[in-house]
Amino acid sequence: MTKKVDLLTSGVDAAIRSTTLLGPNTYAVTVGPALDMTIVASDDYLAKWGTPNHPCDILDHDTICYAFGSGEDLAPWGYNGPEGTYTIQPKPRMVANDMRSLLSYAKQGLGLGYLYREIALPHLSAGGLTEVLIGHVTQLPCYSLNYRSKRNMTRRLRAFVDMAKAPREAA
Known part of the structure; x- marks a missing residue:
């Protein structure tokens, strides 16, 4: 079974999640729209x-x-x-x-x-x-990029977070 990664203890810098699951000393950036x-x-x-x-x-x-x-x-x-x-x-x-x-x-x-x-x-x-069942089905929330504390963030992770925050241009 897939389990939620604990960003503070796993050594993982960031995770993209279908819901924002914030723990202590973690942050989130919305990536993408709500999903119909x-x-x-x-x-x-x-x-x-x-x-x-x-x-x-x-x-x-x-x-x-x-x-x-x-x-x-x-x-x-x-x-x-x-x-x-x-x-x-x-x-x-x-x-x-x-x-x-x-x-x-x-x-x-x-x-x-x-x-x-x-x-x-x-x-x-x-x-x-x-x-x-049109009109009954709800949207799913936006995906989010969850990451650890802003302190001691690697340049690579900072670049990734900045990219996720950047406004999207029309294709």
């Missing part, structure tokens, strides 16, 4: 099993979940609700450790897939794949 998520399924799957109308409905569906590390730690599916954001962890039919495989399994009709919307968008436009 989506839930998708093939049109064939939805015709056979129906379209979920509420996040709780996913518990009655086959799902394809993203797994970290050895596959025991699954990414939770995040939703917006009246009380704020919450997660529901469906029981997976399949597990994938990369988003493109997860998308492929969803396109093959093996279940609902929860993935980055940017990856799904071209396939949604092409047809055969449908977004479900």
Whole structure:
């Protein structure tokens, strides 16, 4: 199972994380935008099993979940609700450790897939794949570059942090 690296004791200078996890004497710089998520399924799957109308409905569906590390730690599916954001962890039919495989399994009709919307968008436009629970799925926070104390920072790490802080130019 993948574990959070302790920047103070591991000898690692920096880590890029999907959430900002600050410990004592550590800092973070946001790198990148918030990430839009989506839930998708093939049109064939939805015709056979129906379209979920509420996040709780996913518990009655086959799902394809993203797994970290050895596959025991699954990414939770995040939703917006009246009380704020919450997660529901469906029981997976399949597990994938990369988003493109997860998308492929969803396109093959093996279940609902929860993935980055940017990856799904071209396939949604092409047809055969449908977004479900639009408006319910929450964004993931921005990635951040977490690093140790600013004191005694190596020049190489300082350059990397400065690069991460620099405004992005349009490509």
